[in-house]
Amino acid sequence: MESWRRSPKTFLALGLPPTAWLLLFFLIPIGIVWAFSFGEKVGIVDIDITGTFANYDRAFEAVYLQIMVKSLIMAGLTTLVCIAVGFPVAFLITFAPARWKPWLLLLIILPFWTNLLIRTYAMIAVLRTNNGFLNMGLEAIWDAADAVTGLFGLAALGAFQPWDILYSDAAVLIGMVYVFLPFAVLPLYSTLERLDTNFLEASLDLGAGHLKTFFSIVVPLAGPGIASAVIITFIPALGSFLQPDLLGGTDSQLIANVIERQFLSANDWPFGGALSFLLMYITFIAIAARAFLTRPNERRGSLPA
Amino acid sequence: MSDDAIVRIEGVTKTFAGNVTVVDRVDLRVGRGEFFALLGPSGCGKTTLLRMIAGFELPTDGRIVIDGEDMSTTPPNQRPINMVFQSYAVFPHMTVAKNVAYGLKVEGVAEAEIGPRVEEVLNLVKLKGYGARLPNQLSGGQRQRVALARALVKRPKVLLLDEPLSALDAKLREAMQLELVRLQHAVGITFIIVTHDQKEALSMADRIAVMESGKIRQLDTPERLYEYPSNRFVADFIGKMNLFEGKVVTREGARLLVDVTGLGRISVPHEDDIAVSIGVAVRPEKISLYRARPADSAITLQGIVTNLAYLGESLQIFLETESGNQLIISQTNVSRSGSGAPRKGENLWCSWQAADTLLLQD
Structure with a gap:
């Protein structure tokens, strides 16, 4: 980066457009929503930003807290299943013959080529x-x-x-796992790909079987990759609203559905803003936890994700 | 030695991707308690051969017999063999003690026995008190000792070492060479080491197999390999060698009369039969230099010093003869005074004994 600083014109030319974009279409809108979360509705479209914490108080009412907890549980279960299924898949792709690998990876990312809505309808x-x-x-x-x-x-x-099974929590879970599985497989694959096969050979050489090697050597060394996969699956899973909407029953709604309703049908932007930000704070905690878990001090031998 | 062989390689061939033959019909016997080296340039098949002994590769053809048992297709975790990897492969998420104990745990050794055995082997490799450290808190040399300890604690019948010293700096490498020999004597286990470094092989091994293009070109003791290489490849690969082209003229009892390009006719002691077209070779340190023509009847040549290379313990003199032959002569640095050292452009005589001349076919 040192050399970039020495040519500020190039730096500005490359850095300015994306910065302007992020500022205009990400930071400012999110700032507005944040401001609204401290506001009160005074008309159909008018909001007074009064600095009130009433919206946050309301978010902690039992009915919303329950949905929040349920959302966390559903996202957690989705992540768990995605890792449990995705790890062996990533492992097999890693050790597949070289000429198969691109095709297997293509199969993993193939769902991204179809619209999420259509994929979810297909699950119906x-x-x-x-x-x-x-x-x-x-x-x-x-x-x-x-x-x-x-x-x-x-x-x-x-x-x-x-x-x-359709229109139940189970269907929502199946739909969420289906959608988020590629998110788990890819970071796991990129970690396992870089794993020194000598570690596996050393384990076999010392008399361990393949299963023992997998659980004692591969899984611990893939730790940072697992952490990445968890985060990258958990965060969007926590915010998913399409699956509960289309595959869930009347009691299957998650926090994202509640937020969506505040912004659209209920037209209560201050409350929607408060819920959005609470969700975002949880996400921040998850990211901080990941940074803490994969801090690069004692685990230098394991691979970055 | 036939019954004493701990590893017998019989006609082992390894072919990759259909048609690339990396190891070509190799026969080999490694004796019990021997320090054996597989030496060769990169790509000669030595590592593949080692990996087949370990069980990571299966031979395309031939048999690998370990302690009298055919283990050609036995998986690596069921062979009485352990390996020290070039990258050491010390598990980064386990302490030194856990790394060393790993092989005993999976073997099902009683917990009460594991502790003392780990302790003992850490003492052996001079890592006493390092048990609680993590690998990233160790130096490269220490990590290698962990890899050694982890393999030795299993009390294997054979220990395989894949280029174990290549990642160490020169000083440490020399110290480790002595250390490995000491260890091998202490534990009495057969060591098979793969190396591309001839000095390493010469200084450590009891016997060396020199490999080229998947074949063993010569299998002998270090001294025999150096003094009596059996072909041009080995002569050239081990140490430095002056090589001339020659033709056998006639046999005179235990000697051969050879016509050497640029040298004339020389008589060399050689018992065995040999082809007509041969290589005539002599080591640089067997050649003596003179300012005047030496009187004795040894092989004598005259030439001009074209270059000098000062190597500290020795001086290398590059001599060009009238007939255009290039010679390297090595002079040991005996005294500091160094008076009379050859100078560039000087016209000198060199000579060597007929008995130091080697006749090489192919």
Whole structure:
């Protein structure tokens, strides 16, 4: 960076447009919302910024606190499943033959090429009770099992009862995992890719099996990558509103749905602003926790994410 | 030695990606308790051979027998062999003691036994009191000792070392060479070391296999390799060598009469049969320099000093003969006075004994 400072013209030419963009379209709007969160509604569109904390007080009412806690739990579960599923996937891609790797990675990022709304709608087609792909698959298995038990003269299993999974918290969770899984796989992959395979060979050489090596060597050394994957999954998961909206039931709404409602149907921008900022503070805490967990002192041998 | 071999490599071949043969029908026996070196330039297949002994690569063909058991396809975690990696591969998230204990834990050694064994081996590699440190609090040399301790604590039948000293600075490397020999004597385990550094191999190993293009070119003791290289590659790879082209004229009992380009006819003691076209070689330090023509009947040449290289303990003199041959002559720095040292442009005589002349085929 030293050399950049010596040519301030280049520095300005490159730095000014993005800075102006961020200032104009990110910092100023977010500042306005922050100011609104200390305001009061005085008309349909008019807001008086009075410096009141009433909006924050209201955010801590039991009904909103419950939704906040539920949002944290849902985001946490999503993250957990994404890491549990994403780690083996990233590990397999890392050790796949070199000519397969680009294609496997392409498969991971392929969902990004489709609009999120359409992908979420597609999940409805998968999960719905009548003619959903999940239930059709389950029915086929059920029928096959029924035929087998019939073959052995056992009692029939009875008619197939479709699983009413759509419009429930479970459906929301499935939808969120589906959407955020690539976010978990990519940082895990980039960490595992740079892992010195000598560590794995040394572990095998010392007599450990593959499972032992995976849990004693690979997982700890991938720590910073796991932390990145957790953050990068957890933060957007905490703010997801499309999945609860489309896949959830009436009681499946999360904090982002409440915020959306304040800005749109309820037209209560001060309260929406306060909720938004509370959500953002939680995100800050998560990022700080990551920085703390991956601080580069004692773990120099493990890889940055 | 046949029954004494702890590692027997029989016709081992390794072919990568369909058609690149990295190790080509290698036969090798490593004796119990031997300090054995695989020496060769990079890409000669020595590391691949070592990795096949460790079990990280499977031979395309041939057998690897360890202590009488065919282990060609045995996975690395089931071989009685441990390895010190070039990068050391000391687990960065474990303390020194945990690194060393790792192999014992997975082996299922009783907890009560692990502590003393770790302690003992840390003493052996002179890391007493370092057990609680993390690897990033250690120097490169200390990390290597951890890698050594971690492998030795398993009491393997064979210890493999892949370029163990290449990451150390020159002074430390020399100290570690002595240290490794001391360790090997102390534990009595067979060591197989891979190195591209001939000095390292010569100073440490009991026997050395010199490899080139996947094949062993010569397998011998350090002294025999240096004094009696069996082919041009080994002669050139180990130490410095003056090489002439020659043709065998006739045999005279235990000697051969050879016509050497730019040297004339010389008579060299050589018992074995040899091809007609040969290389005639002599080590730089076997050659003596004179201001006047020496009287004895040794091989004698005249030339002009074209260059001098002062190496501290020795002086290298580059001589060009009338016939255009280039010679390197090495003079040991015996006395500080250094009077009479050759000067550039000086016309000198050089000579060496017929017995110090080597005849090399292929």
